[in-house]
Amino acid sequence: MKQNEDNIYRIDTDKAWNILHERLENDHLLTVNKPEYSPNKKRKILFLRIAAAAAICAGIIFAGFFLSQRKDSPHVVMQNKENSGTLVTTLEDGSTVYLASNASISYPAVFSGNDRKVELTGNALFCVTKDDKRPFVIDADGITIEVVGTIFAIHSSPANPFELSVKQGTVIVHSKHDQTAISVEAGETIIQNTNGLSKSEFSNPQIFSYFTDKMCFKDEKLNRIIHAINTLHGSPVIAIEESLYNRTLTVTFENNSIESMTELICMALNLDQTNKQDTIFIRSFLK
Secondary structure, eight states, X not given: OEEOTXXXXXXXXXHHHHHHHHHHHHTTOSSOOOOSSOSOHHHHHHHXXXXXXXXXXXXXXXXXXEEEEOTTSSEEEEEEXXXXXXXXXXXXXXXXXXXXXXXXXEEESSOOTTOEEEEEESOEEXXXXXXXXXXXXXXXXXXXXXXXXXXXXEEEETTEEEEEEEEESEEEEEETTEEEEEEEETTEEEEEXXXXXXXXXXXOGGGTGGGTSEEEEEEEEXXXXXXXXXXXXXXXXXXXXXXXXXXXXXXEEESOOHHHHHHHHHHHXXXXXXXXXXXXXXXXXXX
């Protein structure tokens, strides 16, 4: 990565491409091995090519994303600089953030103290891991959001009024201009207007799928990718064996079903899958 005068480390795209190419070779995505475990050679070759193409495409997309480490504090700043889908990442407490295009989030590399505090600019979907002892606190455009564990979407940008919709759980919203704390329940939306904060039932249930129609993962651990998929997509549930948790993958899913995402993951990492009722099991091929 290259450092500029603002102490921001940007991705060297040439270097990133070489690293991606090397990883694809190491994961056998640029060559096709003998189909020891698949009876359909053509099918396996096809999906390996699809997986490689998806990884390469994601590598190009993520050239516009960057992480920075601020020297004055142990915080990470993540920005989604492209109009290329949602950047999905998992924080160290297990909470998942779906960051929309042109949005950014600042958060501690490790949460400490009595809360888990982050700063958001732009639109994002949060799936917060429950921790009764440490509330999750978000500062967004003059609004403070406090939760223990829940799923909710935030739309916050200079061009549009602040809006928050809750899919699951309860969210407490505070405005710097109005000291009253407002509780927002599942199925409700709160909007900031000229008269302050106004709460109502939300009329657009598709507000959450806006963040999941195109999901981008960069060098993300497999267990975190599976967690992000399971959290919002429901049934069937994907389960993986523990030995695969730390396998990493760069991939973009666009309008994919759970079944097709699972198949793509298995083809990309040379894994096996078994379907049993409402669960898809991912495991290593038996030797």
